Amino acid sequence: MPYxxxxxxFLEALRSIVGPQHVLCGxxxxxxxxxxxxxxxxxxxxxxxxxxSTEQVSQLLQWAFEHNVPVTTRGSGTGLCGGSVAVEGGxxxxxxxxxxxxxxxxxxxxxxxxxxxxxxxxxxxxxxxGLFYPPDPGEKTATxxxxxxxxxxxxxAVKYGVTRDYVIGxxxxxxxxxxIETGGKVVKNSxxxxxxxxxxxxxxxxxxxxxxxxxxxxxxxxxxxxxVPFPSLREAIExxxxxxxxxxxxxxxxxxxxxxxxxxxxxxxKQFPDSSAPAYLLLTFYxxxxxxxxxxxxxxxxxxxxxxxxxxxxxxxxxxxxxxWQTRGAFLEALKAMSALEEVDVVVPPSEIAAFVQFTxxxxxxxEARILSFGHAGDGNLHVYILQDELPKDxxxxxxxxxxxxxxARAKQLRGQVSGEHGIxxxxxxxxRSSLGAAQMQLMRGIKDVFDPKGILNPGKVWSPSxxxxxxxxxxxxxx
Numbered sequence: 001m002p003y004x005x006x007x008x009x010f011l012e013a014l015r016s017i018v019g020p021q022h023v024l025c026g027x028x029x030x031x032x033x034x035x036x037x038x039x040x041x042x043x044x045x046x047x048x049x050x051x052x053s054t055e056q057v058s059q060l061l062q063w064a065f066e067h068n069v070p071v072t073t074r075g076s077g078t079g080l081c082g083g084s085v086a087v088e089g090g091x092x093x094x095x096x097x098x099x100x101x102x103x104x105x106x107x108x109x110x111x112x113x114x115x116x117x118x119x120x121x122x123x124x125x126x127x128x129x130g131l132f133y134p135p136d137p138g139e140k141t142a143t144x145x146x147x148x149x150x151x152x153x154x155x156x157a158v159k160y161g162v163t164r165d166y167v168i169g170x171x172x173x174x175x176x177x178x179x180i181e182t183g184g185k186v187v188k189n190s191x192x193x194x195x196x197x198x199x200x201x202x203x204x205x206x207x208x209x210x211x212x213x214x215x216x217x218x219x220x221x222x223x224x225x226x227x228v229p230f231p232s233l234r235e236a237i238e239x240x241x242x243x244x245x246x247x248x249x250x251x252x253x254x255x256x257x258x259x260x261x262x263x264x265x266x267x268x269x270k271q272f273p274d275s276s277a278p279a280y281l282l283l284t285f286y287x288x289x290x291x292x293x294x295x296x297x298x299x300x301x302x303x304x305x306x307x308x309x310x311x312x313x314x315x316x317x318x319x320x321x322x323x324x325w326q327t328r329g330a331f332l333e334a335l336k337a338m339s340a341l342e343e344v345d346v347v348v349p350p351s352e353i354a355a356f357v358q359f360t361x362x363x364x365x366x367x368e369a370r371i372l373s374f375g376h377a378g379d380g381n382l383h384v385y386i387l388q389d390e391l392p393k394d395x396x397x398x399x400x401x402x403x404x405x406x407x408x409a410r411a412k413q414l415r416g417q418v419s420g421e422h423g424i425x426x427x428x429x430x431x432x433r434s435s436l437g438a439a440q441m442q443l444m445r446g447i448k449d450v451f452d453p454k455g456i457l458n459p460g461k462v463w464s465p466s467x468x469x470x471x472x473x474x475x476x477x478x479x480x
Contacts, residue, residue, distance in 0.1 A: 006046040024048040045086035052097040062177025073204040075143030081425030087460040115145025132219040134160035151201035153421035155252040158378030169213030175452040204458040206451040220286035229277030236279040239307040253378030267334035340388040346411040347420030381420030
């Protein structure tokens, strides 16, 4: 069914719902609304609408459903695979004004927030009250609604899990404007199918999330980090299963390459505590007292040294830890400043990380294109980047697509998945089809049809077909 274009009368209807100043069109729609964090292709919506309440979202979707206008929900636009871009035009629904922390429930260790709340602001707010929200994706300026829509993971997932593990209730608006509530302030819930978990990770294709109920934990009192240099990347990564087998569960286990560290040093304009080794593990431990932490990190240090680590450097002051983790947090921006790049966000069993990383290095030599990686060694989620450097654009894209095809195929052989935390968007749809198979894709299509029978919510994403599936889209510089 073809979508309707926004006429002058349609725009007036939108303005009557949210107010004239909260509807952008024409030259008011900046490039920020036409792309996400990594893409070069631009998709301009016909209007950007910025509601401030569930009621306005409901009215907006009821109107869009009636007139068959596509709606793409957008938070901060920090995604990396096109999940929040309007490939079919229509309306971009920004959650920027829905940014209130509505409640922090100290008795039940829960918080109720709107989807436009920024992650780092929420984390600071609850920590100031002695509480802790564990999900910690690398992009701290992302919105909580965006985190939930992609089931974001982050560095603490090895110990605390991912966003899904902390979402206990949602308020959402269906495609026709119907408002539903799933879950709630309960610890257990076996009341029928879990629509709550179905909406988490759905990337705005099933409903527009307008309120989140999140689980909190008591804030850990102490923190310590270990920076462990190794003679090679393989030796560093092969040490991770040994750490986990020793019944030690760090809050985070990251692997770092020297080339990436050097890029971050240049980008930030300051030195990392040590960048002389080819590879590193970076581990963090949270606990309630120093004695508890000392026992754990000493055991970990022995495992690392026995596995061939060059040294174990301890960061036990807030300043030293902040310096290390600030550098880690700058990796992607540093690489983007250095070269155009394509990203692969695969996840494999933790025991297979070393094999996958070695595969990327062999591929680098075979294709003669620089491939760098870093990621969450404790949970098997790797971020692999194919850099353009001095290659002509067309040739780089050809080699990058070859590399991505090979890496996704290898991940499947290792019983991995297409995405660990960035989602599918429109960039990874072909790989999702290959990974899941026809039966699962048909189930997903059936779910989509029930939630959104006209297909107006974020069309062209995850499994969804799109009128924009043209040669231009399939041969663009996105990942395919």
